[in-house]
Amino acid sequence: xxxxxxxxxPISGRxxxxxxxxxxxxxxGTILALVPLVLILYYLIKNGASKLTGSFFTxxxxxxxxxxxxxxxxxxLGSLEIVALATVxxxxxxxxxxxxxxxxxxxxxxxxxxxxxxxxxxxxxxxVFGLFIYITLVLGHVGGNFTAWKGSIxxxxxxxxxxxxxxxxxxxxxxxxxxxxxxxxxxxxxRVITRVVLPTATxxxxxxxxxxxxxxxxxxxxxxxxxxxxxALTGNLGAQMNTLPFQIYNDIQSPRTAIVDRAWAEALTxxxxxxxxxxxxxxxxxxxRMA
Numbered sequence: 001x002x003x004x005x006x007x008x009x010p011i012s013g014r015x016x017x018x019x020x021x022x023x024x025x026x027x028x029g030t031i032l033a034l035v036p037l038v039l040i041l042y043y044l045i046k047n048g049a050s051k052l053t054g055s056f057f058t059x060x061x062x063x064x065x066x067x068x069x070x071x072x073x074x075x076x077l078g079s080l081e082i083v084a085l086a087t088v089x090x091x092x093x094x095x096x097x098x099x100x101x102x103x104x105x106x107x108x109x110x111x112x113x114x115x116x117x118x119x120x121x122x123x124x125x126x127x128v129f130g131l132f133i134y135i136t137l138v139l140g141h142v143g144g145n146f147t148a149w150k151g152s153i154x155x156x157x158x159x160x161x162x163x164x165x166x167x168x169x170x171x172x173x174x175x176x177x178x179x180x181x182x183x184x185x186x187x188x189x190x191r192v193i194t195r196v197v198l199p200t201a202t203x204x205x206x207x208x209x210x211x212x213x214x215x216x217x218x219x220x221x222x223x224x225x226x227x228x229x230x231x232a233l234t235g236n237l238g239a240q241m242n243t244l245p246f247q248i249y250n251d252i253q254s255p256r257t258a259i260v261d262r263a264w265a266e267a268l269t270x271x272x273x274x275x276x277x278x279x280x281x282x283x284x285x286x287x288x289r290m291a
Contacts, residue, residue: 041271048268051261061231061247061262069259072266074233074242078148079270081235082227082243083217085152086159090216091209093156094163101164102171103193121161129157130222138226146228148241154222159212166208170201203284210281214274220245244270 059071097114105111133154138145174197182192198205223246230240244266251263 044264044268044271047261048264048266051265052268056262056265060233061242069256069262070231072244072247072262072269074231075244075247075266076269077233078241079217079244079273081237082148082152082223082241083155083213085149085237086155086216087209087213089152089156090159090163090212094160094209094212095167095205097164098167098171099193099197101168103189103197118161118164121157122165125221126158126219127221127225129154130225132157133222134225144238146226146240148227148237148239151223151227151241151243152237154226155216155219158219158222159216162212162215163209166211167201167205170204170208171197173204174200206284207281210277210284214277214281217274217277218245218270220249224249244273 056071057076058073060074061072062068062070097118101111101114105114133150137143137150137153143149178196178200179192182196183189187195223243227243227246228240229242229246229250231242234241248263248266248270251259251266254260254263
C-alpha cells in the first residue's frame with residue numbers, strides 16, 4: 001500500500017503557530033547572543049583600527065612613559081613562538097591519546113579513566129595550569145625562573161584536552177569497514193592507523209588542532225605566572241618573552257592615552273589572528289565534508 005500526498009494529514013494551525021513561535025524564540029536568542037560580540041568588535045575596530053600602522057608592526061615597545069611608546073612587534077612574534085612550541089607539544093600527544101582511546105583502549109577501564117581526566121582538564125580554569133607550572137617549574141628553578149618554554153607547557157596543558165576530545169570524535173567517524181578491509185588484507189594495525197585511519201581523518205584533525213591553537217593564543221593567565229615580559233624582540237625560548245595578552249594586560253592599565261590606544265590595537269590584532277585561525281578551521285572542515 002503506497003502513501004500519497006493526499007493521504008497525509010494536513011498540518012494543523014496549532015502546529016504552525018508553535019513552529020513560528022519557536023523559530024522566533026530561536027532567532028531572538030541568536031540576536032541576543034550576537035549583541036555582546038558585535039559590541040566588542042565595534043569598540044575594537046573603532047578604537048584600534050586607526051592605530052594599526054606600519055610602525056605598530058615593525059617596532060618594539062619602548063617601555064618609556066614619555067615619548068614614543070613603540071609598537072607591538074615583539075609581542076606578536078613572541079605569542080606566535082610560544083603558541084608554536086605549545087602546538088608542537090600538545091597536538092602529537094593529543095592525537096596519540098585519541099588514537100589509543102579509539103583504536104586500542106576503546107571501552108576498557110583504563111581508557112574510561114583517561115577520558116574522565118581529559119574531561120576534568122577541559123573544565124579546569126586556565127589560571128590553574130599557570131599556577132601548576134609556576135609551582136613546579138618556576139619556583140623549582142627548573143631551567144631558570146620565568147622563561148617562554150614554561151609558558152608553552154602551560155598553554156600545551158590547556159590545549160591538550162581540546163585536541164584529545166576533538167580528535168577522538170573525528171577518529172570515531174572513520175568507517176570501521178575501512179579498518180576491517182585493511183586488516184583483512186594482512187596489514188598490521190599500526191600500518192592501518194598510519195595509512196588508512198589518519199589520512200581519512202586528517203581534515204577533522206586539522207580543524208580540531210586549529211581550534212585549540214586559537215584557544216591558546218588568547219590566554220593571559222598562564223603567561224602571567226610563567227613567562228613574565230621582555231620588551232625587546234627575542235627568539236630565545238629560554239628567556240623572558242613578550243606576548244600579546246601580557247602586553248595588553250599591562251598597557252590597558254597605563255594612565256597614558258597613547259599606551260592605552262596601543263592596547264586597543266593589540267587587542268584587535270589578537271582577535272584578527274584568532275579569527276584567521278577559526279576561518280581556516282572552517283574552510284578545512286567544509287572541504288572535508290565535501291570530499
